[in-house]
Amino acid sequence: MLELADVHTYYGTSHILQGVTFSVPSGKCVALLGRNGAGKSTTIHTIAGLLKPKKGDIRFQDHKVSTLPSHQISRLGIGLVPQGRRIFPSLTIRENLTMAARKRKANDSGTDWDIEKVYELFPVLKEREKNMGTQLSGGQQQMLAIGRALMTNPQFLLMDEPSEGLAPVIIDQVGEIVCKLKETGLSILMVEQNISLACQAADEILIMNKGTIVWNGTPVELLENEDIQHKYLGVS
Amino acid sequence: GGAKQETTTSQSEKQGTDTATEAETIKIGLILSTTGTFAPLSEGIKNGFELYLEQHDGMLGGKKVELKLEDDEANPQVALRKYRQLVHSEKVNFLVGPISSAVVYALRDEVEKDKIVLIDANAAGDDLAWAKKSDYVYRTSFSNWQNGHSTGAYLANNVGKTAIAIAPDYPAGKEVVRAFKAAFEEAGGKVVKESYPKLGTNDFATYITDAANTKPDLVYAFFAGSDGIRFVQQYKDFGLQGKIPLGGSLEFGDELIIQPTGDATEGIISGVVYSPYLDNEQNNQFVEAYQKKYNKLPNMFSVEGYDSAQILDKAITEAGSIKSEDVIKVLKGISFDSPRGPITIDPKTNNPIQNFYVSKNTKKDNVIVPEVLETVEKLTMPETSPFPQ
Amino acid sequence: MSLLKVENISKSFNTLQVLQNVSLEVQPGERHVIIGPNGAGKTTLFNCITSHLPINSGAVYLEGKEISKIPSHHLVHLGMSRTFQKNNLFGNLTVEENLHLALASTKPYKFQVFHALSTYKDLRKETNEILEQWRINDRKDILVNNLSYGEQRLLEVLLAMASKPKILLLDEPTSGMSPAETTQTSEMIQSLPRSTTLLVIEHDMEVVFAIADRLTVLHHGEVILSGTPEEIKNNELVKEIYFGGGAKAHA
Amino acid sequence: MKKLSIYTVLLALFVIIMPLLLSDYGVNLTAEIYIMGIFAMSLGLIMGFAGLVSLGHGAFFGIGAYTVALGGQYLQNTYLLLLLSVIICGLVALITGAVFIRTSKFYFLMITLAFGQLMFALFWQMKDWTGGADGMSVSAIMNFGFGEILTPMAIYYVMGAAFIGAFILLYLYVNSPAGKITRGVMENESRMNALGYNIRIYKLLAYSLSGALAGLAGSLYSYYNLYVSPDLSGWMFSGQVLIMVIIGGVGTLMGPALGSGVFIFLQNYISSYTERWPLIMGALLVILVLAGKGGILHWFQYLSFKFLSRKKNTSNSSSAKQVEKEEVVS
Amino acid sequence: MSIISVQLLTGLAYGMLYFMIAAGLTIILGVMNVVNLAHGTLFMLGTYIAFTFISQQYSFWVAMLLSVILTAILGIIIERLLIRRVYGKELEQVLLTFGLSFVIADSVKWFWGTEMQTIPVPAMLDFSISVGEMVFPAYRLFVVLIGCLLATLLWYLESKTRIGAVIRAGVDDRSMVGALGINVGLVFTGVFAFGAALAGLSGVLGGPLVGMYIGMDSEILVTSLIVVVVGGLGSWKGSFIGAIIIGLIETLGKVWFPSLSMLIVFLLMMIVLIIRPQGLFGREVA
């Protein structure tokens, strides 16, 4: 569904992504792990069109997206849950959700997300819908960010550390949500620090280090491979 | 300390005049306010000046003239900087200038020091003729006192005895009104109320409705530029035109206000020094030439510019020199024929003695024309200020 | 005497009651961790303790002295320092300059207007010590905006520690850090001298149980339980509202 | 410290050499540029190092100028008059600043605008003392105890020295702990607060210092121009200085002074050659912005940075960055 | 009609005119975070363009329409070519729009000359309503009406459409809005053009009241900036109330404090900001 081929991205003169190649099959969840500063967010941003790759090719379904502006990429059906939530502070919670709303394309068959469905998923958002976005607690904001991405009715979801700042019980819930979303046909690329969440939700694991993919395999393989865990994830 | 300052600067100044006398051309610095609200006034002066030059082969007093135009932005601080540039760098021989009185007062001290002749083509501050009179500054336009004084007697004798006076809250406004008030009350009238809206007021409704309420015999107003246009317009909109006679300063009889406001100016009585419809030989020629060159009617400012050139022409010719000391001897008391009538510079005030034409704006062949009701002959400023300080 | 004592404080935003009669005591040298579901009021509690928000009722005492009305910047000089849940750094300054600013606040020369800051040796020395200790010497000239998120998180903690506080309030210090950095930070927190008392909000259970002497559980703005890690771990209610099936509670 | 000595020597050389290259008028204009340079630096200080953008800085310039104009009628001592202006302006800045800094950003801009207009109106309406809209001549003559300073050349050197003095003062301040802390306050108020700083005190300190310096510039201007009018406090003038600061480069010390030089020079010369000077000036400003490096000084830094990094391509990026950062204060 | 009611109406009419000018400014400034110092010149341009068409014998209404369209197009050009490059850089915006205002104002002077003019009141409104002894020009009532219509339109756009939220979000975090599938560039161009069109519209409607002259741009700019600040940034409702307050204070101030007429609005702004540093309706700065 999504394919990256030899993608290079720079910040000014610093070469961050140094030839990233991987693909995310339809209806699957791929988790991207790696230490801080490895380039995970940069990868997500490059796919979402917030950064332009200098070299390489990104294809989504039949489209070459690496040259498109971000709003067109989003309209192709790629949703983004960014790192740090990036809630709009001058909008109320309801507005944060409604401003993103977009109808699902007629020809695909996933669940049609609307504000009621999102409220069902995260009831606390409904309680506080008149509050400004930044008046939520950190974890609540994370829920809002996920809800906002769902409002665009994506076929493909980019999630940058969705579990950050969430209580364990909610993390479990996020895992469940991810699985549910997969069932509705959504594909997901998820950056995660929480290895157990990643292993629970993902079908495939990628490990990134210094701007390249250094390992890939299934969750089971990763859990068995203490070497890799230690070397690239710093798990002792 | 003043004496010392003079000696130190006069040296560099002497150099300037020396080189200039040798040269064939004379340099004239034109300090006007070409940006901002004074732009139309400045354009008139510049046009008039250039017209005179064109008619005289670009020469004044038999010498080729090089004009240097500078914009003072109606700000005395900027004007001083431009002044220094003109005098110290460009080494001009004469200055013609400013629109604003604040600028003329700022320049006055400097020209005294540098001994440069300044022909005041517009700035009307009274004090320039009195406390701040300078041997180097000669006015070709008119003073606020003259402007306010000119209609006072006529209005009291012919229109009514009680008046409300309105003028903007800045020195010119106050000076015109005090002169008007003195003349009006001397002739038996009474100014019952004075109001001073801020300069650049958008809305005079408050003052106009107040006037409607007070019911004086007449309203006397002094407003220039866009303020004047708005005032006249709103005087009509609020139904006072034709109800309470409006008398005013010479601006209300000038093309600059009549042309854009049209019918709204009908009936206003003002004391003009100039109108393109004045019938004298000088003026007929002038209007024709001006219209030919600029494709529009001249206004009072065009004449000010024209006369500034004319007075310099005459003075240089008569003095046979462009040295300031020689020229100022001639300038005192000089007379010439302007499109507005005969003019003499009063040596007591360095201010022109000239006719004022009390006129009423009247519609003729679909255009508004100031029709002369009475001529105030040879209006001279008093030698010292008649007002208590 | 307890170092920090929170007595019956309540806080509401308009009609929303966020804290209700919260009381809490932290003994000198203690490592006290606050846990609770999202939106329980943990960050708000911090804001109330540090005077970033005015409290509606109750009082906060530091070493027996009431501090509820003392402006937040002054608390630093009484020995209380904090980090923010959302990174709050000097993005356009370098790492080194960030540390300089953090260190200078307790220096007598902070109102000095003539001597260059760089001439103060003690400041340079302390900065270098921190840079060395955390092995970020090579990052010192980088603008903070250009650091990755996890690196910024670390700096957030370092800034708060610079004033050598008696009590340090950390709001989710390891959120957004990779397991490696999390371990490192957790170790760093543990290695802090006992002279620094800690009050920590954290969602990472590994970290929580690695550092906590005592735990307080906050739920809907109320303290529902306070006790030793063992007590908390085995509490059914906490399992239900927070740990979620207890699956990872024992990591 | 070493850097400062180098800058000071360079500036001093500049001040000494310029008269050899310039005409009388050029010297005179440069003296004015020094004064405006001090004024622009004072505004640049709060804009670039405290994040306070003021559209009423002319208020202090005006107060300084009128202090000399009015005080000069009773006092002869130049030191005393200058000191008086500086103190009055510093105090006024302290008092008004205490109220103004409660507002932020655009609101600060507008409340200072109102303050400037207030002073403007005051000078305008106290006609008996200030001559009102017509302005007043200044009778004070500069005398530092070595005789009266009257020749344009002497005035030039006084202004040049004052300029260098102001630069040194600001350089010291900007690099001092208080200066750096103020910069931190500009970057992130809430963090500075959490770190234990009273942010208001630092803002106020910068604002008062800036006001006092603007007052000094105003009082020097009074001596230089020998004529003052309310326009010195008007918003047009304040706006012009603001533009000078931005042209020169916000966040640098010398930038604003450079900006004032360029602005005054251009405005003077373009307007002598064409009546269309506003159009050309405006277009130049637009082009400067579109070129996208910030102010003029930023351009210098950018070019010299390029030059340097080409020369020593061995130096890695972090040390190159260091160069860039250090130059910022110059 | 008593004197005081005439004065109140006058104040209201001016307030509405200020509102129309300030609305464009506040939308661009508060909502897109762009300080548009060229707003005054767009206002001026509106007047001059309308004057040209009217003197070519077009009706007032046609001239108004054309003027609005042309200023909107100019707005599009300005946003696309210039403003676009300085989003988020406030000081550069100041420099850019200041330079632009110089360029536009001087071009106007170049093209139209320095003559002062007025735009005649449209014939169908060229009458006065008199009650008792007092007279009130109908055109001013018309201006009040248009002001109210504009307020209604803005209210509708804000509360009944998504556009308001999208724009505010765009200011908070532009690239995030893009990542949600909204073409921020287009939205911002639209908003800027709308603001410019409002400037043009108020230029035409203000023509019969304030006239047409070189230098009108800066006077109008300062007043409208004050309106925006008194009302509170980014809130058109604030500007609405602020404009009415300023219109009334200016009018009544002439009666009550004649000696303060020069600085009454500045004083008002100062007092408002001292009491409420974020303006009357501005959001509290967090």
Ligand SMILES: Nc1ncnc2c1ncn2[C@@H]1O[C@H](COP(=O)(O)OP(=O)(O)OP(=O)(O)O)[C@@H](O)[C@H]1O
């Ligand atoms: N705006 C920027 N300018 C320059 N360099 C940047 C910028 N943002 C990130 N970097 C650098 O790019 C590298 C990769 O950053 P990225 O944010 O992709 O890391 P990450 O893998 O997402 O880390 P984390 O887990 O901390 O979020 C880091 O070394 C960082 O310093």
Ligand SMILES: Nc1ncnc2c1ncn2[C@@H]1O[C@H](COP(=O)(O)OP(=O)(O)OP(=O)(O)O)[C@@H](O)[C@H]1O
């Ligand atoms: N400024 C505010 N205005 C209104 N409500 C607020 C404000 N700040 C926080 N809240 C609400 O108060 C409650 C407590 O928030 P707080 O940030 O303290 O939660 P928390 O325990 O830190 O949660 P998390 O673990 O998600 O960070 C939440 O429901 C939040 O929405």
Ligand SMILES: [Mg+2]
């Ligand atoms: Mg990341």
Ligand SMILES: [Mg+2]
């Ligand atoms: Mg929290």
